[in-house]
Each structure stands twice: as C-alpha cells, then as structure tokens.
Amino acid sequence: MVGGAGYVGSHVVRALLEAGHEPVVYDNLSTGHMEAVCDSEVIIGDVGDRDKLRTVLQARRFDGVVHLAAASLVAESMREPSVYFRNNVSASIVLFDELIRADVPWVVLSSTAAVYGEPEVVPIPEEHPTRPTNPYGESKLMLERILKWYDVAYGFKHISLRYFNAAGAHPSGQIGEDHMPETHLIPIVLQVALGLRDFVTVFGIDYPTPDGSAVRDYVHVCDLADAHVRAITRLCATGTSSVYNLGSARGYSVREIVDVAQQVVGMPIKSVVADRRAGDPPILVADNRKALSELQWMPQFDLEAIVETAWRWHRDHPQGYGNRRSSI
Template sequence: MAVLVTGGAGYIGSHTVAELITAGEEVVIVDNLYQGHKDAVLGGKLYVGDIRDKDFLDTVFKENTIDAVVHFAANSLVGESMKAPAKYYHNNVYGTLCLLEKMNEYGVSKIVFSSTAATYGEPENVPILESDRTFPTNTYGETKLAMEKMMKWFDIAHNVKYVSLRYFNACGAHESGKIGEDHNPETHLIPLILEVPLGKRPFISVYGDDYPTEDGTCIRDYLHVTDLADAHLKAVNYLRNGGESNVFNLGSGTGYSVSAVIEAARKATGHPIPVKVEGRRAGDPAVLIASSQKAKDVLGWTPKFDNLEYIIGTAWKWHEAHPNGYAK
C-alpha cells in the first residue's frame, strides 16, 4: 500500500516524501514540476503530470495500490492570487475536485491536506485556535478554505476522511543538506534574508518597525519543514487508526519578530546582514501565531526543531551549497 503525495517535488512536499520513506512507506509522487524540482525527490515513484488531467490520474491510481493521499499541489502566492484569481480557483479548487473524484472512484478514503492559516484572515485571537472564525482576506486563503469545505462534503457523501493542517511559514532545510527551499519568485523571509550573505542583494527590507510588538516588527510563526513533514505523517497514521475528519493548526505557539529572525540569521551565517526599513505593507497584521495544542493532544505531534538559529543554520547549509537552488 502506497501513500500518494501530490506536489511531492515541491518544498514541503519533498521533505514529507523524505519523512515517509524514512518511516518505511511506499511513496508515489505526482507533480507537474511547475514549481517543483525532480532533484528534490529523494525516492519513491515520480509521475510528472497535472492533477487536473483525469486520464493521468487514472494511470496513477491503476498502476499503484494507494492507501492514503497527502495533498500539497496548489498555487500559493498571496499577491499573485489577488491578480489572477481564476488561476488559483482552477488549479487549487478544480484540481482538488479532480483528485477527490478519482480517490472516491478508486476507493481511497483518506487524505491529509496542506492548508494554511490564511484561511482565518485577520485573527480574532492570538494564538489562533481551530475554532476561530475563518474569513480569508486573499484569494489564496479563500481557495484553500474552499478545498477544505469540499473535503467535508466528500466525507459526508462518500466517507472520504480528511485532515486539514493549517500553518504559516515553513523554513529550514533537510538535515542531510540534500533538499531545501527553491522558489521562483522567492517571497519567504528567511531565504530572502539569506540572499544577503550570498551576495544576491545588498540588504534585507523590513516593512515597518512601528508595530505594537516588543521591537516594532511583525511577529510570525516559523516551523522547521521537517517538523511539518512529521505532522503530515502523523496525520496519515491518525486516519489509518480510524480518526475522524479534523482540522489542526501547526504553530510554534510563540512566534518570532522579523528583527529576531534577522538577528538569528546573522549568528547562523556570520554575516552582518544590513537592514533597510521600508513603509508598512497593506494588510500585514502585527502578530500571527497559531496554537498547536490540539495537534499535540490528538496527533501526538511536537516540534523537535524549535531553536531559530539552528533552523536558519539548516537553511544556510542548503543555500550555501546550492546558491542557485536546484539549477545546475
């Protein structure tokens, strides 16, 4: 029995594939390589294709005995989603519909979904709880919420059980140094900071230093990508053990300010990393932190890598060795 990982050649997907393989799982990977990379897949059987192609999905399901699905395949840039909503609805929502239809057709009844804390929008509470209102403020978050709701109705109609994992910022790289973060364009804070010691930019921009936080910069949740991968594996086993459909936040519980992340990067890299303070960006809340107590209680998940300097150190090891990402 195999675990199918959609988007398994992407950043979090590839780390989850690595964790599944380490756990002794048979892994099948589907990725259209739009943002993924063949070199990020450390094992398993890779099918290059799009989940919106139902004939392609037929091939995958016919050639493998699939027990559960871990679903990462989606577009995920907030800014782009506001300019191209059709692209996000077609790839994220319609793609998920095609996947769920084929799962139901082939009798696969377990799916773990890579969601986002962007489903909450402006937080009602800090830290954010799973029971808080969901009111996305961008198309990306709206499509992820639509995907969650679709899974709920497939559960009601067809008994397809799901776990939705909502989290903010994945960071770091695999301890082996073989796989890491390579996006184009890059929008995530830590790899952008590391472009300074790599000589790709003269400074890192900080958008606002007058927020109501201890140092005036925004506070966000950061989790090592391997800890996120571990949560997906635990969610698969939760469903295998008869767990009901559920939603879990994955968070640090405390969060780190932008200035704290930059200071940790200075220590990890030994580089001064100059800063340029810019104006605030519209729609940036001061603090975004998710409570993961429910995931700890129900899934038995606890982050192992909670030292920010160590986390950034793993990212730096990857970026130093791969200054151009996976490009040769």
C-alpha cells in the same frame, strides 16, 4: 504524494520513506524539483488532468493521498485571484472526485494559517473564526469546506494541516528550499548574506507589535513532515476527519529573524523598510495544543536551528538545485 517534489513535499517524502512507507510522487514540476525526490517513483502530471489521474489510479491501489500541490504566494493571489481558484480549488475537486471514484479512502491536505485572516486572539486555535484576507487563504479554506461535505456525502476522510511559516532545510543538507522567485523571509535574508541580494525588505514597521514589524510563527519543514506521517497514522487508525494547526506557538518579528540570521552567519545583513503588503495580518501565531494532544506531535527545531539548517542548504546550494558548491 500530489505536489511531492516541492519544498514541503520533498521533506514529507523523505519522512515517509524513513517511516517505512512507499510514496509515489505526482507532480507537474512547475515549481518542484526532480532532484529533491530522486529516491522515489515520480509521475509527471497535473492535478487537474482527469485522464492522467484516472490512468494512474487504475494502474495500482493507493492507501491514501497527501495533497500539497497549490499556488501559494499571497501577493500574487491578490493580483491574480482567478489563478488561485483554478489551480487550488477547481483542480483539487478533479483530484478528490477521482480519488473517490478509485475508492481511495482519505487525503491529508496541506492547508495554511492564512485561513484565519486577522486574528482575534493569539495564539490562534483551530476553532478561531476563518476570515481570509487574501485569495490564497480563501482557496485553502474552500478546500477544507469541500472536504467537510465530501466526508458527509461520500465518507471521504481527511486531515487538514494548517501550516504556519514553513522554514529551514533537512539537516543532511541534501534537500531544501528553492523557489523562483523566492518570497519567503528566511531564504531571502540568507541570500543577502550570500551576496545574491543587496538587502532584505521589511514590509511595514507600523504594525501593533513590539518592534513594529510583522510577527510570524516559524516551524521547521522536518517538523511539518513528521506531522504528515502522524496524520496518516491517525487517519488509518481512527478514520476520523479533523484539522490541526502546525506551528511552534512562538512568534518572531521580521526584525528578530534578521537578527538571528546575522548571529548564525556571523555578518551584518542589510535591511530596508517599505510599506505594508496588502493582505498581510500583523500577527500569526499557532495554538498547537490539539496537534500535540491528538497527533503526539512536538516541534523539535527552535528558531536558531531553523536558520542554521537553512543557512547550510543555501550556503552549499546558492542557486538551489541548479547549482551546488561545498563551501563559500
């Protein structure tokens, strides 16, 4: 599990343990949290550290790798594209080469809906043209293309999972979302409800959407984790590389998210309007039929449940893993 101590990664680790697997987490903890994966073995290291990777891979046999380590902020990628191509592409090539050297046969890649760019059709199928509008999406698309050719040349198999908007927290309340700085909409909205922010910013109300704000497809992080387990099962059974969208096939606008959050927390949440952000498409909604058919994957959490589980986590952990309290 490369990047297994992060938000999605920690939920994937939990799902793998529940499915009977024995995940080993490899993470530099730059954005991940040791507390999120305390039930698993953790090796601290960088994806691009060839010597450390080689040492780890020589010490034991791994059936495969789930790769979630990446810089993932769209706005930051627009300002610092070099960071994204070094961290996401160059370092991953080191990882892939060392996996092949160690005869590790497959990787499950954390990818993104940002590979599509401005959609021509909605919901977006996997066959949709890939024209990223930001370096983050471009870096993930480059990894998908690299893996295609690594399969042709080396027989290195892969499944790329194109996440739409990961959200929510584990229903147990034990693990959840803790980023610094926080850029994801739902936790920002809930931080306003907790008094940690004065307001949530709505970036653009002039999009061609029903209420003018951007529309996104939100998928619960536990549903994402379940898809990773199913992807591993499929790779082991078929040895066939593929790519899948992971989304709910339902879109919600920024204003709708604020409205649902107000209902869940039972209080008003202040929002203010700002200009659009560069690189943000107006609508991203998944066509998830391929994952439903081939992975037998079906999202279990609706939007209200996503917000409710996120609220439970943020209410009890207002400062993330660094600060816990039982109630507010």
